[in-house]
Amino acid sequence: MPPEDNQVPLLSDEESDRDVAYESGEKVHIVGIDEPDDEGLLGTPPFSWKKLWLFTGPGFLMSIAFLDPGNLEGDLQAGAIAGYSLLWLLMWATVIGLLVQLLSARLGVATGRHLAELCREEYPTWARMVLWVMAELALIGADIQEVIGSAIAIKILSNGALPLWAGVIITACDCFIFLFLENYGVRKLEAFFAVLIATMAVSFAWMFGETKPSGTELLLGVLIPKLSSKTIKQAVGVVGCIIMPHNVFLHSALVQSREIDHTKKGRVQEALNYYSIESAAALLISFIINLFVTTVFAKAFYGTEVASTIGLVNAGQYLQDKYGGGLFPILYIWAIGLLAAGQSSTITGTYAGQFIMGGFLNLKLKKWLRALITRSFAIVPTMIVALVFDTSEAALDVLNEWLNVLQSIQIPFALIPLLCLVSKEQIMGTFKIGSVLKTIAWLVAVLVILINGYLLFDFFSNEVTGVMFTSIVFAFTGAYIAFIFYLVSRGFTSSAWRRLSPAK
Template sequence: MPPRDEEEQRLLGSPLLDSSEGERAYESTEKVHIIGVDESNEGGENDDVYSTKTPPFSWKKLWLFTGPGFLMSIAFLDPGNLEGDLQAGAIAGYSLLWLLLWATAMGLLVQLLSARLGVATGRHLAELCREEYPTWARLLLWVMAELALVGADIQEVIGSAIAIKILSNGFLPLWAGVVITALDCFIFLFLENYGVRKLEALFAVLIATMAISFAWMFGETKPNGVELLLGVLVPKLSSKTIKEAVGVVGCIIMPHNVFLHSALVQSREIDNRKIGRVREAINYYSIESAAALIISFIINLFVTTVFAKSFYGTEQANDIGLVNAGQYLQEKYGGGVLPILYIWAIGLLAAGQSSTITGTYAGQFIMGGFLNLRLKKWLRALITRSCAIIPTLIVALVFDTSEASLDVLNEWLNVLQSIQIPFALIPLLCLVSKEDIMGVFKIGLAVKMISWLVAALIIVINGYLLVDFFSSEVSGITLTSVAFVFTAAYVAFIIYLILRGFTFSCCPTKSMGLTRSRN
C-alpha cells in the first residue's frame, strides 16, 4: 500500500508542485487567509479529517471567498456587451432575452471550469499552457490571447471615453477621455498594494453603480413586464434577428476572462494538500460566481429592455450604438431630476472603468504565465496598459468625430475577439479533463460532453459571425486568397489543439513537465 502522502498526491494531480517554480499569480503574503475560519478543531490533529471530507458550510467563509467571481463578471458587463444589449433590444425587442439568459448560463459553465482548474492545480491557465504545449504553439496561443485582450481593451477604453465626453458636455474630446481612463492603471496599482480585498471592494462599488444607473433607466422607461417575462421564458428567433442573436452569444465569452478567472481564485490561501479543502474552495467559488453572473444578467436585462421599450420598431433602431445611445434616450425622455443621458453615461463609465482595470489584471497573468516573466507588477501593468492605450489613442484621434467609423471599428474588434475564443476554450477543456493534472477533480464524462457541446456551439456561432462579416467585407482575388490561407491555418491550429488534447489525455505518461516534476 503506497504511503498516505503519495496517495493524496496521486488523487490531487498537480497541486503539489514546488511553489518556487515559475511565475505565480499571487505571493503568499498577498492572499486572503481562509484556513481556520469558523472551525473549532482547526490547527489540531482533527484537521486530518479534511484530507477527504469537505468542511461544513460557513457563511463567514463564503464571504471571504467572495470577490474573484465578481471581478470575473465584469467582462459580462463591459461596454462591448452593453452595446450588444442595446442593439439587441432596439432591433429585436424583448425576443432575445431568453438567449441572453442561456448565454449567461453557458458563460457560467466555462468560468466554473476555469475556477476549478485554478483551485485544483494551484496554477492558472496561462501557466499550464506554457507547460502543456511546445514553444511554437505556446507563443501562438500567447499572441492570440494578447490580441483578444487588446481588442477588448480598446472597446472598454473607448466606452469610458464616450462616457467622459458626455459627462463633460463635450468639453473633453475622445482622446482626452482615453488618457484619463489610462490613469486607472495607477488606481489599480495603488489599491493592489493595500490588499486584494480593497481592490475587490472597488469593483463592488462599480458594479453597484451600474446596477443603480441601469435600474434607474429601467424605472424611467417602464418596459412592459408581460413582454419581458415572455421574452425570458419563450424562445423566439427570426431571420431578421439572427445577427443580433449571434452577437448576444458571441460577446458573453471573453477569451481573456477565461485566463483571468483561473488566476483570481488563487488569491485565497487554502491547503491544496487536502482534497476536502480543495473541494470546499470549488464549492464556495461556484456559489459566488453564480451569484455574480445572476447580477450581471439582471443588469444586461435592464439595458436590453430599456432600448427594446424605447426604440424597437422605430427609425433609430438600426442606427443606435454606444456613441449616440445616450442622446437618443435624452431626445425621447427629456430631462428630470437627473437627465437620462447622464444616468446612461454614469453606468457606461462604471462599466468602462471596471473592465479596463480587469483587463490590466488579465494582461499581467497572461504575459507572466505564458512567458514566465518575473517582472515587478507595476512594470507588467505598465507594459500591458501601453499595449492597449497606444492603439486606442490612435483610434480616438482618428475617429473622434465619426460615429459611423467607430461602429465599423467595433465590428472589426468583435471579429478579432471572436477569432480568439477557441484558443482559450479548447486548452481549458483539455486541461480540466486530464487526470494527471486535475487528479480526482477532473471533470466527469457528463460534464465533459456538455462542456464540449457548449464550446462547439460557441465556436460555430462565432464562426457564423466571421463568415457573415468577411463575406461582406472581403472582395477581390488577392483579399479572398489571403482570407482563404488565413482560414486554413486557423482551422488547422484548432484541429491541432483538439487532437493534442485528446491524444495526450489518453497517454498521460507522455504528458507535460508537471508529471515529471513530481518524480
C-alpha cells in the same frame, strides 16, 4: 503517475523560480485552514457564511467581462432591433458563460496554477507562442472597446469639452488606481469593483424605472424562445460577446488569491463549492443588469426608424431626446453606468494582461512595470483609434464590428485548451470533469465556435473584396482551422503530462 485518490496535484518546489499569480503573503487567509483536523483531508467541511464571505470576490471581478461596453452595446442593439424577443437567449448565454467560468475556476483551484501557466507547460514552444499572441490580441481588442466606452462616457459627462483622445488618456490612468489599490490588498481591490458594479446596477435600474418597460413582455421574452431571420445578427452578437477569451485566463488566476491547502481534498472541494456559489451570484447580478439595458432600449426604440442606428456613441442622446431630463437627465445616468462599466473592465483587462504575460512567458517583472507594459499594448492603438474616429460615429461602429470579429476569432484558443486541461487526470487528479460534464462542455464549445464561425463568415463575405485580400483571408482561414484541429487532437491524444521537477 496520477495523484492518490485523496489528493490533488501538488505544486513543485520550484514555485519560487517561476511567476505566480499571487505570492503567499498576498493571499486572503481563510478561517480554519490551519486547523489540524482530518475533516478537510477526508471530507468537505460544513457550510459557513463567514467562509463564503471570505471566498467572495474573484467571481465578481470575473463578472465585469459580462458588463463591459462591448456587452452593453450588444444589449442595446438587441433590444432596439429585436425588442424583448432575445431575452431568453441572453439568459442561456449567461448560463453558458457561467459553465465556462466554473471550469476555469476549477482548473485554477485544483492545480494551484492558472491557464496561461499550464499552457506554457503543456504545449511545445511554437504552439505556446501562437496561443500567447492570440490571447494578447484578444485582450487588446477587448481593451480598445472598453477604453473607448469610458472615453465616450467622459465626453458625455463633460458636455463634449473632453474629446475621445482626452478620455483615453484619463482612462489610461486607471492602471495606477489598480496598482494603488493592489498595494493595500486583494480585498480592497475587490471592494472597489463591488462599488463599480453597484454603480452600474443603480444607473441602469434607474433607467429601467424611468422608461418603465413591460413586465409581461419581459417575462415572456425570458421564458419563450423566439428567433427570426431579421434578428439572427443580434442573436449571434448576444452569444458571441458572453465568452471573453481573456476572462477565461483571468478567472483561473483570480481564484488563487485565497489560501487553499492542496494536500486536503476536502479543502479543495470546499473552495470549489464556495467559488461556484459566488460566481453564480455574480453572473445573476450581471444578467439582471444586462436585462435592464436590453429592455430599456426595447421599450424605447423597438420598431422605430432609428433602431438600427443606435450605438454607444449616440444611445444616451437618443434616450435624452425621448425621455427628457426628469429628476436627473437620463443622458447622464447612462453615461455614469457606461463609465463604471468601462473603468472596471479596463482595470480587469490590465489584471488579465499581467497573468497572461507572466504565465506564458514566465516573466518575473515588478507589478508596476508589467502593468505599464500590458496597458501600453492597448492604450497606444486606442489613442490612434480615438484620434482617427473621434468625429465619425459610423466609423466607430465599423471599428466595433471588426473588434467583435477579433474577439470571435480568439475564442477557440482559450476554450479548447481549458477543456483539454480540465479533462486530464494527470493535471486535475480526482477533480477532473466527468464524462457527462465533459460531453456537455464540448457541446457548448462546439456551439459557441459554430455561432462565432457564422459571425465570421457573414462578416467576411460582405467585407472581403479583391483577389489579393481574398487570398490572404483564405490562407489565414486554412491555418486557423488547422491550428484548432491541432489543439483538439492534442487534447484527446496526449496522455503524458510533464510534471515540473525541482530545480537542480
